Amino acid sequence: MTPVLTQEIIEAYRGLATASVADAVEKTGERGYMTGAIGPVLPGKLVGPAVTVLEEPCDTAEPPTLALRAIDDSPAGSVLCIAAGAADVAVFGGLMAAGAVVNGIAGAVLDARVRDIEEIRRDYPQLPIYARGGVPSTTVGRYRTVSLNEPVELGGVVVAPGDLIVGDSDGVVRVSAARIIETLEIAQLIEKAEREQTQLIHESKSLLTGLAKHNRV
Ligand SMILES: O=C([O-])CC(=O)C(=O)O
Numbered sequence: 001m002t003p004v005l006t007q008e009i010i011e012a013y014r015g016l017a018t019a020s021v022a023d024a025v026e027k028t029g030e031r032g033y034m035t036g037a038i039g040p041v042l043p044g045k046l047v048g049p050a051v052t053v054l055e056e057p058c059d060t061a062e063p064p065t066l067a068l069r070a071i072d073d074s075p076a077g078s079v080l081c082i083a084a085g086a087a088d089v090a091v092f093g094g095l096m097a098a099g100a101v102v103n104g105i106a107g108a109v110l111d112a113r114v115r116d117i118e119e120i121r122r123d124y125p126q127l128p129i130y131a132r133g134g135v136p137s138t139t140v141g142r143y144r145t146v147s148l149n150e151p152v153e154l155g156g157v158v159v160a161p162g163d164l165i166v167g168d169s170d171g172v173v174r175v176s177a178a179r180i181i182e183t184l185e186i187a188q189l190i191e192k193a194e195r196e197q198t199q200l201i202h203e204s205k206s207l208l209t210g211l212a213k214h215n216r217v
């Protein structure tokens with residue numbers, strides 16, 4: 001059974017680098033990191049359970065209904081993940097950011113682009129957005145939403161609703177819901193080893209001597 005995601009677990013992950021979380025996921029036999037093309041367009045540490053939306057190309061003008069519903073209906077602390085196959089359109093903008101903030105959404109990860117970046121940076125600096133960059137074009141008339149809270153693929157990683165999303169300046173990592181505790185413990189051990197190695201590098205004044213203790217870089 002998937003463990004309950006407590007505030008304590010969220011805080012513990014907030015203290016970890018995505019690099020450590022990515023390495024920890026790999027030790028469990030999966031790939032967790034998304035392509036570096038999905039980066040922090042509006043930066044900020046992001047940790048929370050995924051809510052997932054899928055968009056597909058269309059030529060009818062309809063609002064991204066399921067994404068709008070996800071913003072209003074998801075529990076506070078959720079991370080909105082919109083999969084759109086690396087679309088060169090903005091699937092998120094200033095109005096959606098306003099909706100996200102009033103609903104306590106933690107942030108968004110978009111396998112597509114974002115617009116209204118200056119507005120979001122000015123009015124909602126607490127809302128991190130990871131995307132393939134910015135573009136002025138709307139999603140309306142080009143893509144439409146086709147599923148809500150089904151597994152989706154973003155940047156080379158399948159994200160299921162309830163998986164943990166972790167983002168920082170390096171990019172985004174997904175941790176499977178069933179492995180949140182196991183991955184946390186591994187990542188904490190990785191960071192402990194790295195702290196020891198860093199200290200040894202400074203003491204020995206040698207990178208190779210410092211690395212030798214845990215034999216990893
Ligand atoms: O039209 C869009 O793609 C989204 C948008 O601008 C907004 O939420 O303000």
Ligand SMILES: [Mg+2]
Binds near residue numbers: 093094095116
């Ligand atoms: Mg807008």
